[in-house]
Amino acid sequence: MAEARNVDTRERILDAAERLFMAHGYEGTSMRQITGEASVNLAAVNYHFGSKESLMQEVFRRRLDWLNEERMRVLDAYEKEAGGIALKPSQIVDGFFGTLLRMADDETHGGMTFLRLLGRTLTEPSEFIRTFLAHEYKPVMERYKEALFRALPEVPKAEIVWRFHFMLGATSYAIAGTDALRLVTDWQIEEEDSTDRLDRLVPRLMSFLLGGLRAPLPQYDPSAVNPK
Amino acid sequence: MAEARNVDTRERILDAAERLFMAHGYEGTSMRQITGEASVNLAAVNYHFGSKESLMQEVFRRRLDWLNEERMRVLDAYEKEAGGIALKPSQIVDGFFGTLLRMADDETHGGMTFLRLLGRTLTEPSEFIRTFLAHEYKPVMERYKEALFRALPEVPKAEIVWRFHFMLGATSYAIAGTDALRLVTDWQIEEEDSTDRLDRLVPRLMSFLLGGLRAPLPQYDPSAVNPK
DNA sequence: CTATGATTCAAACGAACGTATGAATCATAG
DNA sequence: CTATGATTCATACGTTCGTTTGAATCATAG
Structure with missing residues (x-):
């Protein structure tokens, strides 16, 4: 044969x-x-x-399998290093989002192209993509959520879940929108060149994410108003 | 006739x-x-x-014209109130993102439906949508960026532009993803009902955005590594 | 009422879509 | 070599797409 x-x-x-x-x-x-x-x-x-749908799924599986395994490995290493005590939020954020962003430089795993595809697809409407991604992400999501719950025991779990979601959004945009950024700025600002820009994106985004994650808890005020 | x-x-x-x-x-x-x-x-x-393209543009124009004028009005009011001195970051964030989020309760201006459409479209690939939105957003974007530059004179402008971008992403997801949130959680968490959830979203997101905006500046370290 | 221009309607256009088919071509096992 | 199954190929199928057409219907001005 x-x-x-x-x-x-x-x-x-x-x-x-x-x-x-x-x-x-x-x-x-x-x-x-x-x-x-x-x-x-x-x-x-x-x-x-x-079929076209199966092709789409395979495009994602090829990259996400590696990414999510890598995320597990990074968290394993941090937890081994910590030896029992809870991780620092910065370590968890690095494990999840840092690992993702480091793919940008790694052409063997899709590089910037896949990252931008992923960022865009997280808001994609098609039902079959959503269910596929939810299934593909479930274990690693569960693990990282638990890590955050342990790292921030004084923060309500619902709050942490929301902030995880906000972080996903900020990251998704940061990646997807090397173009979309033109909506915010015309980049007439004197600025580093594009390869350097990517290197600086990671610490910039990390600072932002950690700032948001550790922000003071909101006080719920049902009668919030804007002036005038 | x-x-x-x-x-x-x-x-x-x-x-x-x-x-x-x-x-x-x-x-x-x-x-x-x-x-x-x-x-x-x-x-x-x-x-x-x-044409279909023109229809899409009109769908957006109908809502965005009002939204961006409202954003201008809110900023006018805050600046009049401040009388010359720079605004607080929280006021600027409220003017831009708070005004947006308050549309969710306002069915006469599209309500949640339009907000979710907007959130999704900001990552949409189609060229004509991107250029249309960029044009539609330009004046209000310029104005808010300037306000942030004045409010945070010690922060490099490039840094502010990036963080504006991150805030846009977080907000976009927060809105678009009442569905996408199922990717992060299965909502087995004991949680408020869905109308209440929206009321709480605004202060939650505001805290996150402000935390990110005011986070310590990143130190650029070209040799950042992850363990193992 | 009649005339006019705005609006609606059923029907059709050609183009592009995702998919299926069966023959041709290729690489390899025996 | 020959035989076999994997792969490629040109071509076509049936649908659905956005758009157009010209006649029918409507509301109103004169």
Whole structure:
């Protein structure tokens, strides 16, 4: 019997899909664009992946499996180092968001392209993507939430969950929006070049996230008003 | 001559489009879905708006014009109140993000539906949406950035721009993701009901944003490492 | 009432979509 | 070599897409 699992075609399709989904979204990208950019036959996608939806899932699985395992490894290392006592919030934030951001420099794991795709997809509407990501993220999410609960025992759990969510949003935008940033600024500000900008993004975002995570708790005031 | 500008059909189309774009995204929503939900003829969209793209822009213009004027008014009021001296960061954040969040309770200006649409669209890939939003937001963005520069003279401007961007992301997610939040938690946490949840969201997010905005400045360390 | 222009309507357009098919081509095992 | 199964290929299928058309209907001005 003959067999081979041509991995080259598969990878070329995944790379092209990753880039195009990032640039134009899932619904905005056609199979013909993907196979065109990958220089493979139109039918290759359905042969190797079965459908466009399955292709999308595989694009994510290829990167997320590694990312989430890495996040587990980082937390393992921190916890071993701490030996029983609760971790510092900064360590947990680094394990989750730092690990993510460090992917940007790692072209073998998708680099900036995948990060921007991920950032955009977290707000994507399609049902099957949401359920897929929720399933894919569940274990690592559970673990990090627990770590935060232990690290911040005086903060109500609901508050921590919300702040985790806010941190996700800030990070997602920071990544997705190297373009979207043009909405905030026209970058006429004298500024470092783009590679340097990425290096500085990580500590900048980390400071912001930790500042938000450790902010004073809100006092619930049902009668908040704005002036005039 | 006869004339009328049937405003009822227009509004019904805009309402349906707003809800469907929010639920399924721009590319994921068809004209037939929109006209079906609005109970108008398929050709009505092209008659009243010219094209799907123009419809999308009108969906946003209808809400953003009011929102951004309101943001200007709030800042005017705060600055008049302050009489010359720089505003407090909390006032600026309230003017920009608080005004936005207060739209959620205001059904006459789109309410939660538009907010979620806006949150999702800020990461949308389509070129024409990005350029449209950038143009629509430019004046108010410029004004608020200047206010922040004056309020935080000791913080480098580039740093403020980044943190503005982070705040946008956190807010966008907080809004867009009443669903996406299920990714972080399964909400088995004993928690307030959903209307109450919205009331509490505003102070929660405000605390987070201000904590992030006023966080200690990052020290740039090119050799940051994670353990193992 | 009649005329006019605004609006609605059913129907159709060509293009692009995701997917399926069956033959051609390829690599390898025997 | 030949045989076999994996892979590629050109082509087509049936749908759905955004948009257009021209006639029908409506409201109002004169």
